[in-house]
Amino acid sequence: MPSNCKIVVDRFRCAYCGACVSVCKNDANELVETFLVIDESKCNCCKLCVKVCPMNALSVESSEG
Amino acid sequence: MHDYDVVVVGAGPGGSTAARSCAEEGLRVLMVEKRQEIGAPVRCAEGVSKSELSSLVEVKKKWIAKEVQGAKIYSPDNTLITLSAEQAGNEVGYILERKIFDRWLAKQAARAGADVLVKTAAVGVEKEKDGLRVKLRRAGEFFEVTVKMIIGADGVESRVGKWMGIDTTLKLNEIESCVQYLITGLEDMYDMEYCHFWIGHARSPGGYIWLFPKGNGSANVGIGVMPSMAKKPAKYYLDKFLESEGISTSKIVEVVAGGVPVSPIDRISAERCLLVGDAARHADPITGGGIINAMRGGKIAGKVAAEAVKRDDFSAKFLSRYDELCREDFGKTLERNKVLQKKILKMKDETLNSIAKSLEGYRMEDLSVTGIVKVLIKKNPKIFWDLKSLFF
Structure with a gap:
């Protein structure tokens, strides 16, 4: 999927609620007990998970070039 | 021979009630919970209706x-x-004190005969000719159980529905x-x-x-x-x-x-699958309350699962009976409250203020929900006219 866009989770902010999992069409997010795992190969960087996060724990990491 | 008749994924109030209901109906049931502690961390305001x-x-x-x-x-x-x-x-x-409540419900399920595994996540399902092969991961070790059907009570982040062909993705x-x-x-x-x-x-x-x-x-x-x-x-x-x-x-x-x-979905069952609680999107669109409906749905799920096992019929058609029973029990209220919620969401803060003012002086303690809506329509006919058919 788009190589210049990557969703990253701030584990210190995340309260492992699973809201981000519920909005992901591609099933790219998995809440494993108390930590979130994002499968980059499934993520299309639609950013819905970033918007739904109550804790502001998700963000887009853009790499130049 | 299948390892179990039913696997229940998730040990919240919905899952535990479903597992208990299945066990009481005489089914062989396994309930798995991905966390190491049932009931924690809480994700809930913990309010419930006394009577319900x-x-x-x-x-x-x-x-x-x-x-x-x-x-x-x-x-x-x-x-x-x-x-x-x-x-x-x-x-x-x-x-409620959910940490204690959820554990108590899980124990009730176990006492009724359900097997319970914690720190065990369902990570996938393989459909076979005569059942399902459910992939589990317990403390990092992978193993499988064969079952006749699966009940997804895996919460807002539910994946069971998606695996079984029900689109539960939320907008x-x-x-x-x-x-x-x-x-x-x-x-x-x-x-x-x-x-x-x-x-x-x-x-x-x-x-x-x-x-x-x-x-x-x-x-x-x-x-x-x-x-x-x-x-x-x-x-x-x-x-x-x-x-x-x-x-x-x-x-x-x-x-x-x-x-x-906060939005009910059309289908909460599929071939060899029932969804319960937040996984079935059964929380109330206005209050967000989900415990009671999860438990009601769980109870119904156990009964429908028992009937399916008895008839050896796990078709989507037979299991849609679960959708009907939930709809009769509480689904209609969810749909009604969805209409009301959409209406409230469109209201400006000034409108909400004027509605609140219209209710000042009424002794609300004397009125039922329907009574309150009656007052709302009477006092704010322009705003609430279209709700008339919904409530009366």
């Missing part, structure tokens, strides 16, 4: 944190409406993004015999703020916002509210977050 909870289980003092008299609702300009517990709907009456206007603090030392600031609700788009876009007392001056103070309407994360609005109310942020003893599905 009593109709489902024998109420135990050990998991009731506080009993409340009713609800106080503050409009955007803080016009106050007071409701007694019965009228405030699913949300108030008892404030940004179908979920409330929530955060909550357990704050202590609030007894001098609020009437702790009541739940408190603050509404208005400015302070909680597309949602509301709540304060649910938990006894000894403590309360769950939280917020839900609709991500399609909110410009910032839920936590931002909650912190802003605490500041405006003068609530100290130096006495917070717990932080929890959560996503609450």
Whole structure:
């Protein structure tokens, strides 16, 4: 999927609620007990998970070039 | 021979009730919970209706944190409406101690005969000719169980439905993004015999703020916002509210977050699969309350599963009986409240203020929900006219 866009989770902010999992069409997010795992190969960087996060724990990491 | 008749994924109130119901019907059932502790971390404001909870289980003092008299609702300009517990709907009456309640329910399921595994996640399902092969991961070790059917009670982040062909993906206007603090030392600031609700788009876009007392001056103070309407994360609005109310942020003893599905879906069953609770999007669109419906659905799921095993019919067609029974039991109310919710979401804060003002002077304690809507229509005919057919 788009190589210049990557969703990253701030584990210190995340309260492992699973809201981000519920909005992901591609099933790219998995809440494993108390930590979130994002499968980059499934993520299309639609950013819905970033918007739904109550804790502001998700963000887009853009790499130049 | 299958390892079990049914596997239940998730040990919240919905899953445990479903597992218990299955076991009581004589099915061989396994309930798996991905966390190592059932009931923690909580993701919930913990309010339930007294009468509805009593109709489902024998109420135990050990998991009731506080009993409340009713609800106080503050409009955007803080016009106050007071409701007694019965009228405030699913949300108030008892404030639970979910950590104890959820474990008690899981133990009931186990005592009824269900096997229970914690720290065990379902990670996939393979469909076979005569059943399902469910892939589990327990403390990092992978193994499989064969079952006749699966009950997905895996919460807002449900994946069981998706694996079985039910699209449960939520849009940004179908979920409330929530955060909550357990704050202590609030007894001098609020009437702790009541739940408190603050509404208005400015302070909680597309949602509301709540304060649910938990006894000894403590309360769950939280917020839900609709991500399609909110410009910032839920936590931002909650912190802003605490500041405006003068609530100290130096006495917070717990932080929890959560996503609450607030839009019912068309199908909650598929071939060899039933969904329960938040996984079935059974939370109330207006209050966000989900415990009672999860338990009601769980009970029904156990009965339908038993019938399916008896007939050896796990077809989507037969299992759609579950959809029908849930709809008759509580689904119609969810659909009605969805219409009402959409209407409320469109209202400006000024409209909410004028509605609250229209209710001043009415002794709301004397009215039922239908009675309240009658007053709303009478006092605000232009705003509520189209709800007439919905309620009467």
